[in-house]
Amino acid sequence: MKFRNFPMVPRVVFGRGSFNQTAEIIAPKRIDDKPMIFFVDIFFKNSPLVDKIPLEKNDKLIFIETKEEPKTIYVDSIRDELKQEFGTVSGIIGVGGGTVMDMTKAVALMMNNEGSSAEYQGWDLVKKAGVYHACAPTLSGTGAEVSRTAVLTGPEKKLGLNSDFTPFDQVILDPELTKNAPKNQRFYTGMDCYIHCIESLTGTYLNAFSKSYGEKALELCQDVFLNKKEWTDESDDDLMMASWHGGMSIAYSQVGVAHALSYGLSYLLGTKHGVGNCIVFDYLEEFYPEGVREFKQMVEQNEIEIPRGVCANLTDEQFDKMINVSINMVPLWENALGKDWKQVITPKKLREMYEKM
Ligand code: ZN
Numbered sequence: 001m002k003f004r005n006f007p008m009v010p011r012v013v014f015g016r017g018s019f020n021q022t023a024e025i026i027a028p029k030r031i032d033d034k035p036m037i038f039f040v041d042i043f044f045k046n047s048p049l050v051d052k053i054p055l056e057k058n059d060k061l062i063f064i065e066t067k068e069e070p071k072t073i074y075v076d077s078i079r080d081e082l083k084q085e086f087g088t089v090s091g092i093i094g095v096g097g098g099t100v101m102d103m104t105k106a107v108a109l110m111m112n113n114e115g116s117s118a119e120y121q122g123w124d125l126v127k128k129a130g131v132y133h134a135c136a137p138t139l140s141g142t143g144a145e146v147s148r149t150a151v152l153t154g155p156e157k158k159l160g161l162n163s164d165f166t167p168f169d170q171v172i173l174d175p176e177l178t179k180n181a182p183k184n185q186r187f188y189t190g191m192d193c194y195i196h197c198i199e200s201l202t203g204t205y206l207n208a209f210s211k212s213y214g215e216k217a218l219e220l221c222q223d224v225f226l227n228k229k230e231w232t233d234e235s236d237d238d239l240m241m242a243s244w245h246g247g248m249s250i251a252y253s254q255v256g257v258a259h260a261l262s263y264g265l266s267y268l269l270g271t272k273h274g275v276g277n278c279i280v281f282d283y284l285e286e287f288y289p290e291g292v293r294e295f296k297q298m299v300e301q302n303e304i305e306i307p308r309g310v311c312a313n314l315t316d317e318q319f320d321k322m323i324n325v326s327i328n329m330v331p332l333w334e335n336a337l338g339k340d341w342k343q344v345i346t347p348k349k350l351r352e353m354y355e356k357m
Contacts, residue, residue, distance in 0.1 A: 006251060007164050009146055012171045014240075016233070019136050020172040024056035026093065026170075029132045034090040035059045037082065039104050041066050041096030043140060049138075049177070053095065058086075067098040068270040072118040072154040078186035079117075079326040081109040091132030091169075092151065096175070097189060098142030098151075098273060101135045105150035106168050108133035118154040119159065126163035134170035138177045140239040141274065143196060143247025145171045151273075158325060159269040173244070175236040187225070188274030190239055190294065193246040195277050198291035199256035200249045203335040207252065214249035217242045227300040256336030257287045261353065264326035268318055269310060278306050283356050287336065290350045311357045323350045 007184035013021065026036055042063040044050055052060055062078065082089055088111060094104030109130035110117050120126050137145050144150075148167050149160030160166075178186070197218040200210050220242035224235040226306045271279070278299075285292045299306060311319075327333075327350060333341040 004252070007167050009168050009171050011169065012173060012314055014173040016174060016237075018067070019052060019172055019177055022048045022093070022136070022172060023056070026054075026091065026132075026134065029169075031090045033058065034088055036090050037062060037085055037092045039064045039092060039094045039096065039100050039107070041100045044094050044095070044138070048212055049095070060085075062092075064096060064100050064103050066096065069151070069153050069158070069266050069273060070099050070103045070106065072116060072121070072152050075106045075117040075152060079107050082107070082111065083337070089131055091134065094133070094135040095138060096140035097137065097185075098144045098192075101137065101142070101144035101168075102150040102152065102160075104133050104135055105130075105144075105168065106152055106161055109150070109161055109165055111112065115305050117152060118156070120161045120163075121152060121154050121157060121159040123162045124164070126161055129165045132169050134172065134357070135168050136172040136174060136177055137240070138244070139181055139185065139189045140178055140191040140236070140243040141191070141246070142191065143243055143250065144353050145173070146244055146247035146251065148251065150302035153267060155271075157328075158263050170310055173176045173241045175233070176242060178236045179233070183302075184304060186239075187298075187302055188272070188278055189224060190221065190242075190274075191278050191298070192274045192280070193217060193239070193243050194225070194295065194298070195258050195281055196246040197221065198256060198288050199258060199336065200253045202245075202291070203253055203256055204286060205335045206254040210249045210251075210253035213245040214253075217245035217249060220236055220245070222294070225302060226294070254331050255346075256332055257284055260326050260329040260332040260336070261350070263329060264322035264324075264350075264354070265310065265357075267325040268314075268322045271310065276305065278304075279308075279310060282286070282306055283353060311354050314354075319351055319354060320347075322354060323347050326350055 038061045111131045112128045114254045149162040151160040200214045261280040265271045265276045
């Protein structure tokens with residue numbers, strides 16, 4: 001057995017209003033006259049958050065499109081523009097949800113690595129460290145703030161830039177930034193965390209390390225989405241920490257059936273990760289009876305609508321594409337169902353499952 005020796009985020013600041021300290025936090029990371037680049041979710045264009053971005057001298061703010069999951073071509077084009085305009089940059093700070101965080105990690109890496117980001121989709125293919133990269137999440141749940149990957153949709157696959165260089169150098173956890181998130185969005189992203197916990201805690205890869213983080217994250221998710229009658233500032237604090245712990249839990253185990261299926265959906269249809277997980281999880285009683293029961297309860301209690309019929313009009317070819325992406329997520333299936341997962345999961349079985357969604 002080879003034990004993985006994985007890197008963690010070296011610096012983190014937590015607290016309401018901590019984002020106001022950003023200028024001070026990044027100051028020592030400025031290199032000569034090279035700018036700091038801020039990636040901000042386009043959702044915040046024309047919002048007061050933009051005024052809080054501490055731009056100095058030739059720093060640049062780039063609004064990031066977040067309607068779809070981040071694509072390798074999008075990463076490459078922003079990298080090319082930055083290289084053309086500045087040569088190199090002091091660093092990149094992402095302010096947004098999972099998409100912006102993954103874009104930040106990916107572009108930071110690609111500033112120092114040749115070619116297209118599609119060439120680095122996989123495990124430990126990134127050759128050189130990227131430029132300094134930090135983030136301030138505005139949505140909680142993905143765990144992208146702690147993860148060792150930057151998930152991208154490429155021409156051939158949806159797979160992350162998984163490397164020791166990927167984790168952020170700095171994370172700014174300011175729950176005030178998540179305060180005005182749209183209710184549905186907050187729920188879908190929060191459920192990403194909930195599902196990370198269920199998949200980790202019921203998986204065959206489970207160990208004491210993952211269990212300790214997963215149990216805490218699960219308890220926090222249950223608190224904010226089930227036990228509390230209304231959303232409070234404390235809920236934002238708790239969900240932010242749930243996301244962190246959920247991310248830590250899967251760092252040393254793996255996700256499972258819901259993620260394997262939802263990767264197929266978002267590869268084909270561009271479905272965002274959080275809502276994709278919810279669409280899928282609704283139909284997974286067979287694999288996660290307890291988790292799915294509780295999930296349905298949360299959906300009802302929080303008055304959330306989960307999209308249905310997303311696979312209603314797909315062609316055979318489209319189904320095959322989705323099934324192919326999904327079935328290739330070997331570690332996920334193995335974690336969920338053990339070494340003999342192929343006896344349960346066949347293309348036919350996946351087709352039947354997708355057809356329901
Ligand atoms: Zn996830």
